[in-house]
Amino acid sequence: MAELVQYAATGRRKTAVARVILRPGEGKIVVNHRAFNAYFPSEALRAEVQSPLVQTELAGKFDILVNAAGGGIHGQAGAAQLGIARALVIFNAELRSRLRQGGFLTRDPRAKERKKYGQKGARKRFQFSKR
Numbered sequence: 001m002a003e004l005v006q007y008a009a010t011g012r013r014k015t016a017v018a019r020v021i022l023r024p025g026e027g028k029i030v031v032n033h034r035a036f037n038a039y040f041p042s043e044a045l046r047a048e049v050q051s052p053l054v055q056t057e058l059a060g061k062f063d064i065l066v067n068a069a070g071g072g073i074h075g076q077a078g079a080a081q082l083g084i085a086r087a088l089v090i091f092n093a094e095l096r097s098r099l100r101q102g103g104f105l106t107r108d109p110r111a112k113e114r115k116k117y118g119q120k121g122a123r124k125r126f127q128f129s130k131r
Contacts, residue, residue, distance in 0.1 A: 007090045011083030014111050016071030020083030022091060025063030031080070032068055045077040052085040055102045056095050082107060 007022040029036035029049070040046045049066075053059040064084065068076040085104035089096050099105050113122035120126055 007087040009083045009086035009090060011079040011081065011086060011107075013078030013082065013108055014071045014075035016068060016075035016079040018066050018068040018076060018079035018083045020067075020080060020087050021065040022062045022084070022087040023065070024061065027060035027062065029064045029066070031066040031076075040073065040077060045073065048077050049080045049084070052081060052088055052099060052102070052104045055104065056088055056098055058088065078108060 005024060009020050009022075011018045011020060031039040036046065036049075040049060050059060053062070066080045066083070068080060070076075071079070081104065085099050089099060089105070096105070115121055118126075
C-alpha cells in the first residue's frame with residue numbers, strides 16, 4: 001500500500017484555531033466536513049483562505065482538510081489561511097520567503113481586550129458625576 005503523504009499545520013486568529021491538512025490532489029477544500037463554498041459563503045473569505053496557494057502558484061495542486069473551532073467565521077478564515085501557509089512551508093521550505101513577503105506567516109496578534117473591573121468595558125468608564 002502506498003504511503004499517504006500529507007502536511008499538517010495549525011493556524012490561529014483571535015480565538016479561532018484551525019488544524020489544516022494538505023494532501024496532494026486536485027484542489028478540493030473541505031472545512032469541518034462541509035464544502036468550502038457552503039462554509040465560507042462570502043467570496044472575500046474564500047479568497048482570503050486561498051491566498052497563500054495563489055501567492056505560491058499551487059492552487060489546484062492540494063486537497064485541503066480544515067478543522068476550525070472557536071471564534072467567528074472571519075477569525076476561522078484567518079486561522080485557516082495561516083495554517084495553509086505553515087503547511088506549505090513544511091511541504092517546501094523554499095516557499096517561505098514568498099509567503100513571508102505576502103505576510104502569510106505572521107500570526108495576527110490582535111485580540112479582544114478584557115473588560116476591567118469598575119469600568120463598563122475594556123476602555124469605557126462609567127459616567128463621572130461631580131455632584
